[in-house]
Structures are given as structure tokens and as C-alpha cells.
Amino acid sequence: MLDIAIKTKLGDFPLSVVFQAPKGLTAVFGRSGVGKTSLINAVAGLVTPDEGRIAVDDRVLFDSATKTNTPTQKRRAGYVFQDARLFPHMTVIQNLRYGGTHDETRVIDMLGLDALLDRRPATLSGGERQRTALARALMSDPQILLMDEPLAALDAPRKAEIMPYIERLRDEVKIPIIYVTHDVSEVARLATTLVVLDAGKVVLNGPVEQVLSDPAAVPLVGVRDAGAVIMTKVAGRMLDDNLTELAFSGGRLVLPGQFGALGQRVRVRIPAQDVIISREKPEGLSALNILRVTVSGIEQGQGPGVAVGLTAGNERILARITRRSARLLGLEVGQEVYAILKATAVGPQDVGG
Amino acid sequence: MTELFDPTQWAAIRLSLWVSCVATIFALPVATWVAYLLARKSFPGRQLLNGLVHLPLVLPPVVTGYLLLVLMGRQGWIGGPLYDVFGITLAFRWTGAALAAAIMAFPLMVRAIRLAIEAVDPGLEDAARTLGASRTRVFGTITLPMILPGLLAGAILGFAKALGEFGATITFVAAIPGQTQTIPSAIYGLLQVPGEEPAVVGLVVVSIIFAMGALLLSEWFARRMAKRVAG
Secondary structure, three states: OEEEEEEEEEOOEEEEEEEEEOOEEEEEEOOOOOOHHHHHHHHHOOOOOOEEEEEEOOEEEEEOOOOEEOOHHHOOEEEEOOOOOOOOOOOHHHHHHOOOOOOHHHHHHHOOOHHHOOOOHHHOOHHHHHHHHHHHHHHOOOOEEEEEOOOOOOOHHHHHHHHHHHHHHHHHOOOEEEEEEOOHHHHHHHOOEEEEEEOOEEEEEEEHHHHHOOOOHHHHHOOOOOEEEEEEEEEEEEOOOOEEEEEEOOEEEEEEOOOOOOOOEEEEEEEHHHEEEEOOOOOOOOOOEEEEEEEEEEEEOOOOEEEEEEEEOOEEEEEEEEHHHHHHHOOOOOOEEEEEEOHHHOOHHHEEO | OOOOOOHHHHHHHHHHHHHHHHHHHHHHHHHHHHHHHHHHOOOOOHHHHHHHHHHHHHOOHHHHHHHHHHHHOOOOOOHHHHHHHHOOOOOOOHHHHHHHHHHHHHHHHHHHHHHHHHOOOHHHHHHHHHOOOOHHHHHHHHHHHHHHHHHHHHHHHHHHHHHHOOHHHHHHHOOOOOOOOOHHHHHHHHHOOOOOHHHHHHHHHHHHHHHHHHHHHHHHHHHHHHHHHOO
């Protein structure tokens, strides 16, 4: 568990952040320049906050009250930088062993680096570099893993290639992972906990399903990127139509493509933009997914749209519709309606393990 | 070759090489440290240090030699206590020639090494520290290997400068044959004597060979560094 409560100055505006990151992957989300990187640099000891306290479990790394400031090299904070920062004059295996050889065989296997060990960083692809950087951090036996937009410099295919490695890491490694990003699809696929920063403060904080399905998150995440994440299980396949059927407490979803084994847990991001609300059960509609849901919240945005929170079984989803539609439908909290989702609105980037 | 130079001229060649080697070896670690300070640290007096380091490059060498005499001579502010306490004399000795050469070569070495250090991404050093490496280990395993070509280029440039040093050397330690007479002061001395042209030409050729060799080596290292920085 990472425990952080710090105040510092970031250029002209103050950064004041308090949150806890449990085991699992905590995504720190926010627009560029809100202080995400400063935050993890403070955890790593690369910058010193003006005041506050940083502790991992019961080990205090920084405390302005007791003048504790553990130097970077003694913090045991593994750090994966956006630009990998592999040492150019060393081979991959020399890079990996620089900080130690903790769990070497398993880490190399987990990140699929066997074939690359004798290569030089200059000859690696962007994805291979990040996997090497990740393995290097893990082999130093850290108590916490910090990742600063590790996928931001990669193109979409490279991102897709490295995501499963990070999912595996999240599920197998027993330390807290702090993952800085400004990309909602990464949050939706990877995060277990989400911390949203805005104007130098934590504005939302909690389990990712809860935060992303909060209508208040829509303006912070961006109206086009907003969308709830729900946990489902693979319930069946429609091979002829190349579709996969998922079950969750609120019903069933049919999505394009074949993924996961039967019974496997799958998380799905449902883009708020693509959810349609109907008062009556629609007939003769091409959309494959029609869920019976209850309106749990309505949040007015600044523009012409509103964010509607919907409960489906134990899961919550979000719909973004116009204010005019909400008025014409007479939507109010507690009302039972139907949520309609085109299967093709959910792409492979929205489905994760 | 043997009949081309007389023993005192051979002594001048040997002394020049020896003095330049000693000057380079002693100046290199100090120059690396100063270059690191100037490249990476901000501290009060940074500009003053920078100016001081470059002073020998812009001052007339005779002035540098005179200042050395005043400071490091047996009655000098530093030279006096040095003689009284340790019995070390610099003025009019080969050690003084080495000191003069080192001081004249110093700015060139610092400049070359500083460029090399500035080319190393400080982010790599941060990354090494997050992996548990102490500052000393970071310098030894990351910074030093990456600046090595620049360091060697600086050393060679400094060595060449030390070989050619004349003004400060002759002012501080004179040109005593066999003791403080280096190649440049030997050439100057021979030019005052009629009929010594063959010896002068010989020493000039030796100087050109040393200088060209040093320059080519330095270029070679500089190219290697550029390649390394480019990845």
C-alpha cells in the first residue's frame, strides 16, 4: 500500500495530492501538465516536495515533519519511464541485471525477452524497449512500481502488443503499481484503482468501475472518452457470426470477435457516447444489446449534453445523451429504462483481461 | 637520426613527452571533476569558476607564467609554504614545467569533457539511481563509459597543448638544457645560434608528427563519441 500526502509547487500553481494506492494497478489520470509526473517523481525521490509524507507499507520514504528523505537509490521504487531510458552502452541482459537479479527467469519469461537478451537497445523496437525497461525495474526487487505513460510513445499496434504483459504483471506481481496516463482506454483496460487529478488536486478516487461509471467523471475524462467499465464472464460464442457472448449481473452482452476462454473474466469498456436510452423496449432494431436498467444519476454538463448513470444488476454504466433528449424522455432517477448498445461500438481496445 | 640531434636535444624531446604525460595524467581527473560541476551542478560562483578555468586560454601565456612565478615560486604565496613544509620546489624544475603545461592545457580538457558530459542524458543517471545505484556507481557505470571517448579526446587535446606550451613554461621555469628545456624552448634557443638549421628542422618535424598524431587520434575519438550518442 502506497500512502501519499504531499504539497509542492509546480511552476506557478500548487500541487496538493492525497491518496492511497492499494496492491494492484492504480492509474493516475489527468490532462498533460496537471502534475502526474511530478507526483511519481516525488515517490521515486527524483524531486522533493515542499511538505507532506510518502510511505510504502510501514516504510516512510519522505516526511517533512521528521525531515526524513530517503535517497532515490534506497527507496526501492522501480520506475518505468516513458522513454524507457535503457543504457545504450549495455546489452539487454546487462540492462536487466543492473539493479539486481531478483526472480530473473520468471521476469524474463513473463515479459517474453528470451530472444532479445544479447541485443543492444538501439536495435529494439519501441515495445521491446518498454518490456525491457519493465523487466529491469522488476528485477531490482522493488516495493512499488512506478510507470510514467509507458505506452504514450508507442503506436496502436505496439500498444496492443504490450498491454497483455501489463495485465499479467498487474495480476501476478504483489506490489502496488502506480501508472500515470492520459489515455482512458489504458485506464479502462489496466487499472484496478483510479485517481483523477485536475488543477493540482485529486478530484476522483476509487475502484475503477466505480469512478468511470460516475457521471461526474464525464467532463474530467473528456466527453468523447468517457465510458464505464464492467466486469463480465465469457458465456458463449457465436462462431458463425464471429461474436462472443458475455454475461454479467445485469444481463448479457454480445460483442464482435472471438476472445477469452469460456468462463474467463473479461473487462469491457462501454463508451458513454454509444449508449442509447429508450423508455420502451425497442422492436425491430439492429442493435444486438438491449439491457434493462435503472437511472441512478443525471449530471448536467456545460455543453448540450448530460451524463446519465444507469444501473444494470450490480454494474453501473454511463450514457451520454443530449439535454434535449433527457427532457423529452422525462428521465429521472429511479426510472426503469432500456439501454441500447451497438455491438460494433466496442472495439478490441475496449476489451481486456 | 642519432646524429641529427645532440644529447641535449634528445633530452628536450624526452622531457617534452614526459612533462606532457605528467601534466595530462594529473590534470585529467581534476578537469573531469570541474567539467562535471560546470555541466551538472548549479552553485554560487559557477560563472566565476568557469571564467577562472578559461583564463589561461585568453591570457598571454607570459602573464600566466609570471603569475605562476609569483604564486608558486620559492618565495611565492603557495610555493613558499610548499617548500617550507614539504621541500617541494616548482620554479626552474621539470615539475614546474609540468604544472605550467597542465594549467595551459586545462581549459581545453575541461571544454572537451564538458561537452561529452552534457551529451549524456541525465535521465539515464536518474534511471540508474531508481535501480539502487549510488552516485559513485552511477558515475562509474553510466556517466564514465558514455563520456570515455570525450574524455580521451580531451586528454589528447590537452597533451598536444602541453607539448607545444612555450610562453608560460619559459617564464616560470626558464629553458635549462636537460632540466627544463622542452622542444619549443629548444627550437627557440637553436634559432638564436647560426648554423643550427638542420636541428631546428628536425625538431620542427618531430613537433608536427606529435601534433598531427594527437589531432588525428582526437578526431577519431570524437567521431566514436558522436556515433555512441546517436545510439
